[in-house]
Amino acid sequence: MSAAQTLLLFGVTGDLSRRMLLPSLFGLHADGLLPEGLMIVGTARHDIGDDGLRDEARKAIAPLVAERKLDAAVLESFITRLSYVAADASDPSSFAALGKALEDRIEGGIAIFLSTAPSLFGSTIAGLEQAGLAGPKTRLALEKPLGQDLASSREINDAVARVFPEQRTFRIDHYLGKETVQNLLALRFGNLMFEPLWNAQGIDHVQITVSETVGLEGRTGYFDxxxxxRDMVQNHMLQLLALVAMEAPAQFSADAVRDEKVKVLRSLRPLDAAKESVIGQYAAGAIAGQPVPGYIDELGKPSDTETFVALKAHVDNWRWKGVPFYLRTGKRLPARQSEIVIQFRAVPHSMFNGRGASLKQNRLVLGIQPEENIRLAIMAKQPGLDRQGIRLREVDMDIRDANAFADVRRRIAYERLLIDLIEGESTLFVRRDEVEAQWQWIDAIRAGWNEAGMRPKNYGAGTWGPAAAIALTERDGVSWYD
Structure with missing residues (x-):
């Protein structure tokens, strides 16, 4: 695919656009990475006009300009790329003005970023089609959620596929734009030392944690x-699991990488919901020393929605047979962090036992947020004359992006995803068969909860979830890495 000459942003007046999309596009512009003739057209329901969008953009980007100590002229040169056309995503007939404004740019290619509610996908696509904006030189990016289960996901994907074929459909999981997530592939397949041990013979277990300190934060209708x-495990966490567990692709290309990921997702063993999952809901407690209400109090009504889930998953293939993958995510937990922990097996025999030294298993930790880093825990001898025996100590080899790549600016995840969308590079976007394999596994878990009559267990805000989540790993002799 050639680079698009127009980027059309639906929902441009929304929170995602202000916080992520406009700052990301400005960052690319400031570094000279956007195509020279690229125009950015924003659209939403209210008619704020070009000046309204440009004023909003200046407010959103001003902190970035100050942080990078950029000249105001750089901001103004970006602002000239922006224009605005009003369109109501729920009313296909309102797209006529959009089609007329862009008719001369269709041949140059249009990339569309759709960050509207999934309920509006159908009408939006119909509107694009009626306005002549769904032709062979247009590609479409979709923000999650893509359904609430397999059936609704298929309904959305069918509606999209009617107009946009798979090769022109870009499903976004912003975690895939994070440097450490991409670095996982480089770590595994660009270094000889890891891959020979990256299997059931070398790895004891894997932990993936995505924890949040926030509660509902205005997302009441969506989250409940x-x-x-469905909010975290179905997309972000299963994508991380697939990247950890996938086989080496023959080449770094969109289809080769995604072919290997979907094989992992299809190899996930159906969970025994009662024995291999724990669900919880936060009660009142404290975060960073400040009291916070419980979920029911925030919601204002009774609910059985889980705000915490812990799972013990297995990938039933040759490489991973018998290796548990522990997944944990929740709201109102003690810290905001996303990380992958690879716990290696113990050495088969310790020659140091008779000299008073104990060994710990090597551990690789990939931090995704709030700080991106890679940390490898190894055993090293403690300095000394060893008169009372040899002393070994666990030592961290710490590779922090800020230190190892001090000469390179750390980018917002959406910068990578937006430039890939504009250029038509789909490797870091999710294919339909991946989404459906994820939903199939998730739906089975929810069906298991219903069959077993499981309801969320209370946990205090500011704790690591229900006590049963600790038991989930401890009965295997494993502790969560906090």
Whole structure:
């Protein structure tokens, strides 16, 4: 695909656009990475006009300009790329003005970023089609959620596929734009030392944690209809699991990488919901020393929606047979962090036992947020004359992006995803068969909860979830890495 000459942003007046999309596009512009003739057209329901969008953009980007100590002229040169056309995503007939404004740019290619509610996908696509903006030189990016289950996901994907074929459909999971997530592939497949041990013979277990300190934060209607399993596990966490567990692709290309990921997702063993999952809901407690209300109090009504979930998953293939993958995510937990922990097996025999030294298993930790880093825990001898025996100590080899790549600016995840969308590079976007394999596994878990009559267990805000989540790993002799 050639680079698009127009980027059309739906929902441009929304929170995602202000916090992520406009600052990301400005960052790319300031570094000279956007195509020279690229125009950015924003659209939303209210008619704020070009000047309204440009004023909003200046407010959103001003902190970035100050942080990078950039000249105001750089901001103004970006602002000239912006224009605005009003369109109501729920009314296909309102797209006529959009089609007329862009008719001369269709041949140059249009990339569309759709960050509207999934309920509006159908009408939006119909509007694009009626306005002549869904032709072979247009590609479409979709923000999650893509459904609430397999059936609704298929309904959305069918509606999209009617107009946009798979090769022109870009499903976004912003975690895939994070440097450490991409670095996982480089770590595994660019270094000889890891891959020979990256299997059931070398790895004891894997932990993936995505924890949040926030509660509902204004997402009441959305979150209470979804819960943590569908909000976090179905997309972000299963994508991380797939990247950890996938086989080496023959080449770094969109289809080769995604072919290997979907094989992992299809190899996930159906969970025994009662024995291999724990669900919780936060009660009142404290975060960073400040009291916070419980979920029910925030919601204002009774609910059985889970705000915490812990799972013990297995990938049933040759490489991973018998290796548990422990997944944990929740709201109102003690810290905001996303990380992958690879716990290696113990050495088969310790020659140091008779000299008073104990060994710990090597551990690789990939931090995704709030700080991106890679940390490898190894055993090293403690300095000394060893008159009372040899002393070994666990030592961290710490590779922090800020230190190892001090000469390179750390980018917002959406910068990578937006430039890939503009250029038509789909490797870091999610294919339909991946989404459906994820939903199939998630739906089975929810069905298991219903069959077993499981309801969320209370946990205090500011704790690491229900006590049963600790038991989930401890009965295997494993502790969560906090």
């Amino acid at each position: 209809g979804m819960g943590s399993l």
